[in-house]
Amino acid sequence: MEIIDCVDEMQRRALELRAAGKSIAFVPTMGYLHRGHLSLVERGRAEADVLVLSIFVNPTQFGPNEDFDSYPRDLQRDFALAQAAGVDMVFTPTADSMYSAEAATTVHVARLSENLCGASRPGHFDGVTTVVCKLFNIVQPHKAYFGMKDFQQLSVIRRMVADLNMPVEVVGLPIVREDDGLAMSSRNTYLSAELRQQGLALVDAIRLVGAAARAGERDAATLVAMARRRIEQEADAEIDYIQICNDATLSDVDTVDEQAVILLAVRFGATRLIDNNYVLNEL
Numbered sequence: 143m144e145i146i147d148c149v150d151e152m153q154r155r156a157l158e159l160r161a162a163g164k165s166i167a168f169v170p171t172m173g174y175l176h177r178g179h180l181s182l183v184e185r186g187r188a189e190a191d192v193l194v195l196s197i198f199v200n201p202t203q204f205g206p207n208e209d210f211d212s213y214p215r216d217l218q219r220d221f222a223l224a225q226a227a228g229v230d231m232v233f234t235p236t237a238d239s240m241y242s243a244e245a246a247t248t249v250h251v252a253r254l255s256e257n258l259c260g261a262s263r264p265g266h267f268d269g270v271t272t273v274v275c276k277l278f279n280i281v282q283p284h285k286a287y288f289g290m291k292d293f294q295q296l297s298v299i300r301r302m303v304a305d306l307n308m309p310v311e312v313v314g315l316p317i318v319r320e321d322d323g324l325a326m327s328s329r330n331t332y333l334s335a336e337l338r339q340q341g342l343a344l345v346d347a348i349r350l351v352g353a354a355a356r357a358g359e360r361d362a363a364t365l366v367a368m369a370r371r372r373i374e375q376e377a378d379a380e381i382d383y384i385q386i387c388n389d390a391t392l393s394d395v396d397t398v399d400e401q402a403v404i405l406l407a408v409r410f411g412a413t414r415l416i417d418n419n420y421v422l423n424e425l
């Protein structure tokens with residue numbers, strides 16, 4: 143496995159691989175790898191000649207009061223996991239090499255990026271789309287893999303790729319969960335045992351809402367209220383949002399149908415957890 147920390151070298155290698163007729167699969171991450179990331183790696187490994195994993199804690203997608211500095215990092219552990227999973231190249235650029243002092247260009251996806259996490263994390267998705275666009279230009283992938291854990295991020299990236307005619311196939315893969323249902327996240331390491339237990343309320347709320355919807359309750363406001371009541375039972379829970387949205391537009395729906403997704407963001411102490419599920423799907 144090669145480790146490449148230079149932007150120009152990564153791009154040169156990618157262009158050489160393409161010229162040699164090789165297909166490139168790409169998994170962008172912020173590192174501190176877990177089984178959710180590795181599910182993307184595994185799919186990418188199976189679908190291309192060369193598999194590139196990037197590890198970059200992208201400063202521009204964190205707000206001024208967010209957890210950029212404390213975000214968990216352990217490159218040596220990540221390298222071992224990546225190697226064991228069959229990654230060919232790990233791309234680990236520095237922030238300085240990604241963003242020159244003169245940089246003046248931002249990729250902004252209107253509408254889709256403004257609801258949900260976009261409302262509570264201003265500028266977040268501009269940071270995400272700009273860095274993913276740059277990474278695509280550097281790594282030159284044929285296919286790129288993203289998790290449905292970040293449902294809105296996946297929608298925003300698909301919109302960007304379509305709108306800007308990027309020659310990349312975006313593959314979205316299901317949420318990988320812990321045995322007790324908690325969605326895997328690098329940020330779960332912030333949680334004390336007590337807060338982690340409280341965090342399971344997200345899973346519980348999704349299950350309650352799904353069961354009610356499958357039993358015939360299709361009014362979104364009623365279902366959201368049900369989820370809210372469940373989350374509010376937890377002492378430290380502070381709800382950022384609970385919404386039921388159409389999967390294509392990410393606008394709120396009045397009535398639940400096959401396209402309805404419940405999306406939640408809840409703070410437990412300093413840790414913000416997100417989760418989502420198609421309302422009618424069992425979790």
Ligand code: AMP
Nearest residue numbers: 171172173178288289291292317318326
């Ligand atoms: P991150 O390192 O958190 O930026 O995540 C990198 C990629 O892994 C993103 O496409 C995430 O959606 C995906 N991912 C993170 N957690 C999970 C999970 N539990 N299941 C599936 N994919 C995930």
